[in-house]
Amino acid sequence: MLTGLSIALGTALVVIVLVVYGVVAESFRDAAQGYHLILGAKGGKLQLTLNTVFHLSQPIENIPYSFYKEFTEYKDADGRPTRGKYASAVEVAVPYCLGDSYQEFRVVGTTPDLFNKLSYGTFPDGTPKFYEFSAGKNFTADDFRGAVIGAVAAKKTGLQVGDHFPITHGLAEDEDAHVHEEDAFHVVGILRPTGTPNDRAVFVNMEGFYLIADHAKPVEAEDDEAEGPQATQIVQLREAKDSLQQLLERDTLSAEASTEIERIDGLLRTILGKLSPSKAEVKKSQSAGKSPDDVAGSADGGTTGGIAPLPENQREVTSVLLLLKNDVFSQILHNKINEGSVAQAVYPSREVAKLFEGIVGHVQTILLILAILVVVVAGVGVMVSMYNSMSDRSREIGIMRALGAARVTVMSIVLFEAILLAVLGGVAGVCLGHGTIGAFAPVITANTGVMINFWEWAPAIYLGGWSVSPELVLIPSLLLLAVVVGFLPAVVAYRTDVSRALSHSP
Amino acid sequence: MLLLKDIQKSFIEPDGKTLPILGIEEFCVARGEQMVLVGRSGSGKTTLLHVIAGISRPDQGVVEIAGRDITQLSEAGRDRFRAEKIGYVFQTFNLLPAFSALENVLLGMTFTRKAANVARARELLDRVGLGQRLTHRPAALSVGEQQRVAVARALANKPQILLADEPTANIDTGNQQQIVDLIRETCREEEVALVMVTHTPEVCSQFDRVDELAEINRVAKRAK
Numbered sequence: 001m002l003t004g005l006s007i008a009l010g011t012a013l014v015v016i017v018l019v020v021y022g023v024v025a026e027s028f029r030d031a032a033q034g035y036h037l038i039l040g041a042k043g044g045k046l047q048l049t050l051n052t053v054f055h056l057s058q059p060i061e062n063i064p065y066s067f068y069k070e071f072t073e074y075k076d077a078d079g080r081p082t083r084g085k086y087a088s089a090v091e092v093a094v095p096y097c098l099g100d101s102y103q104e105f106r107v108v109g110t111t112p113d114l115f116n117k118l119s120y121g122t123f124p125d126g127t128p129k130f131y132e133f134s135a136g137k138n139f140t141a142d143d144f145r146g147a148v149i150g151a152v153a154a155k156k157t158g159l160q161v162g163d164h165f166p167i168t169h170g171l172a173e174d175e176d177a178h179v180h181e182e183d184a185f186h187v188v189g190i191l192r193p194t195g196t197p198n199d200r201a202v203f204v205n206m207e208g209f210y211l212i213a214d215h216a217k218p219v220e221a222e223d224d225e226a227e228g229p230q231a232t233q234i235v236q237l238r239e240a241k242d243s244l245q246q247l248l249e250r251d252t253l254s255a256e257a258s259t260e261i262e263r264i265d266g267l268l269r270t271i272l273g274k275l276s277p278s279k280a281e282v283k284k285s286q287s288a289g290k291s292p293d294d295v296a297g298s299a300d301g302g303t304t305g306g307i308a309p310l311p312e313n314q315r316e317v318t319s320v321l322l323l324l325k326n327d328v329f330s331q332i333l334h335n336k337i338n339e340g341s342v343a344q345a346v347y348p349s350r351e352v353a354k355l356f357e358g359i360v361g362h363v364q365t366i367l368l369i370l371a372i373l374v375v376v377v378a379g380v381g382v383m384v385s386m387y388n389s390m391s392d393r394s395r396e397i398g399i400m401r402a403l404g405a406a407r408v409t410v411m412s413i414v415l416f417e418a419i420l421l422a423v424l425g426g427v428a429g430v431c432l433g434h435g436t437i438g439a440f441a442p443v444i445t446a447n448t449g450v451m452i453n454f455w456e457w458a459p460a461i462y463l464g465g466w467s468v469s470p471e472l473v474l475i476p477s478l479l480l481l482a483v484v485v486g487f488l489p490a491v492v493a494y495r496t497d498v499s500r501a502l503s504h505s506p
Numbered sequence: 507m508l509l510l511k512d513i514q515k516s517f518i519e520p521d522g523k524t525l526p527i528l529g530i531e532e533f534c535v536a537r538g539e540q541m542v543l544v545g546r547s548g549s550g551k552t553t554l555l556h557v558i559a560g561i562s563r564p565d566q567g568v569v570e571i572a573g574r575d576i577t578q579l580s581e582a583g584r585d586r587f588r589a590e591k592i593g594y595v596f597q598t599f600n601l602l603p604a605f606s607a608l609e610n611v612l613l614g615m616t617f618t619r620k621a622a623n624v625a626r627a628r629e630l631l632d633r634v635g636l637g638q639r640l641t642h643r644p645a646a647l648s649v650g651e652q653q654r655v656a657v658a659r660a661l662a663n664k665p666q667i668l669l670a671d672e673p674t675a676n677i678d679t680g681n682q683q684q685i686v687d688l689i690r691e692t693c694r695e696e697e698v699a700l701v702m703v704t705h706t707p708e709v710c711s712q713f714d715r716v717d718e719l720a721e722i723n724r725v726a727k728r729a730k
Contacts, residue, residue, distance in 0.1 A: 400617070402594055405585065406581075406582045406617070407582070498556075
């Protein structure tokens with residue numbers, strides 16, 4: 001009985017490890033699906049994946065907003081529809097602005113495309129899973145203060161549709177984090193549970209995110225409208241001018257140099273003069289409540305309730321999720337972006353796979369080995385217990401032999417007993433394992449967002465071309481274990497001397 | 507029915523010496539015959555029963571039961587022969603404690619090639635007076651009742667010979683006669699030959715044939 005219980009406990013442990021690991025792995029994989037690449041500042045690939053996909057770790061540096069635009073279609077300074085350098089390969093580009101939090105949850109400034117156009121994971125039949133809302137709806141581009149809350153974050157914070165909440169500049173663990181009470185967002189939608197890390201995040205309209213104090217990128221007074229190549233030219237011209245001026249002051253240059261300085265000044269004025277819209281125009285449009293893209297003729301514009309959007313030259317993004325038009329583009333874009341100096345592109349699925357193989361996989365292997373050891377130790381317990389009981393049972397064996405049971409028959413009976421003990425213990429263990437998972441499922445889901453339930457089977461593995469749940473391999477493995485541990489007692493039963501066994505007093 | 511010829515049986519002692527136990531020239535029991543075997547302790551009575559039952563193999567000689575020399579059979583063959591042709595009643599009943607009276611009788615039928623006959627098991631238990639106690643385990647039965655179950659079990663496969671090794675030794679005097687009567691009656695009804703080992707003179711006096719083991723066993727005779 002006790003030995004059967006120890007087998008049940010060991011099996012339950014194996015089941016729990018297999019199921020929880022499998023579900024977590026699936027959840028991780030799902031989280032990294034739905035798009036091809038993540039774009040972010042140069043740095044650690046894993047860190048970029050962790051803070052973009054899993055809302056963990058510190059965000060890396062930001063990348064220029066202008067670079068993000070290279071992956072989109074927008075309207076240029078003159079209002080003409082323009083296609084970014086890489087836009088033809090891109091289906092959707094969803095920017096992420098990170099670095100803020102609400103209570104313990106990360107805040108993600110993004111666009112409505114995240115929930116409208118991207119999916120997460122796939123169903124067993126291969127169809128993509130799209131985001132759904134348990135309450136409310138997605139925020140719109142022109143609702144600058146709109147927010148969507150992940151299922152777990154909503155449950156834990158108690159936020160409901162219509163509620164207003166301020167976000168904290170910086171992460172909860174940062175010492176200098178402070179709350180922007182004046183820039184509250186309002187909840188327009190609560191996501192249905194997805195089983196991905198997005199359940200534990202708060203999503204706000206990127207436009208509102210930019211407008212929070214301290215979120216604008218500092219710019220120099222004169223060139224605050226310049227960006228991209230123009231900004232670079234301005235900086236270079238300024239440096240050349242300063243250098244010439246210094247040489248002139250030391251009398252090491254002729255008077256002709258002063259003429260050259262004047263020419264550079266002229267060039268600077270020309271470049272700044274070409275920037276459109278002019279400072280005055282922007283100010284005018286801001287007072288009318290239009291976004292910079294409106295000013296530039298973007299289709300993304302709309303009424304914003306009198307809130308002016310942040311000028312583009314003060315914007316940055318932390319990362320961009322790229323869903324491409326086909327898989328071939330992902331390799332081309334990946335190489336192209338990584339060859340440049342502005343940003344890096346990573347395959348999130350590869351990073352997740354590496355993370356699992358490198359760290360989580362080892363933890364699972366260790367846990368699995370420990371759990372299997374528990375089962376094996378329980379099996380050895382069965383063997384010792386049965387072996388010890390053989391001397392007590394030799395009389396029973398003698399009686400059966402005297403009644404006509406062959407040696408092989410009594411050996412089979414003992415083996416069958418070991419198998420029965422292992423199978424019953426195993427079945428009880430599988431039930432116990434699933435029962436434990438079922439009992440803790442609400443707590444696990446509420447705290448981690450990982451969706452798990454009583455009927456959750458460990459994800460299938462491939463054995464000889466067959467796809468089977470490792471749990472189904474458990475019972476045959478236990479049978480094998482039973483045969484191994486039952487063999488020694490069975491041999492003892494086989495070798496029982498009937499005359500001697502019957503001569504023992506009962 | 508039973509013929510033992512030139513039987514030699516000895517054991518090896520721990521010090522390596524050979525200890526002869528049986529040396530029987532000839533021993534016969536006819537079909538349906540009932541006889542008693544008497545002898546002092548250590549004269550080889552139980553060993554003789556084991557040799558007849560095929561539990562032990564003689565060092566030499568013939569053990570012929572119903573025309574078949576069982577010494578020529580393999581161990582598995584002897585096991586099956588024992589299950590089908592020989593009934594055995596032990597001094598200490600030897601019922602399995604975890605099984606009910608009915609299950610103990612059915613156990614006797616398990617090791618034959620035929621399927622267990624529940625109706626016959628019930629009928630036998632009814633015949634030994636335990637029709638109302640089928641589901642009782644040995645611990646819930648008196649010693650007399652336990653021996654009745656053992657008798658029913660021994661007869662379950664309609665054996666040709668019943669070997670009873672001091673079946674009344676552990677039973678109170680009041681029940682002894684009932685057990686003896688039961689064994690003899692059922693053997694008579696089923697035409698089963700009976701070889702009963704006993705020390706009780708009252709039991710011996712009821713049989714027409716009483717063999718002194720020391721008379722037929724040369725080894726015991728020499729020791730005498």
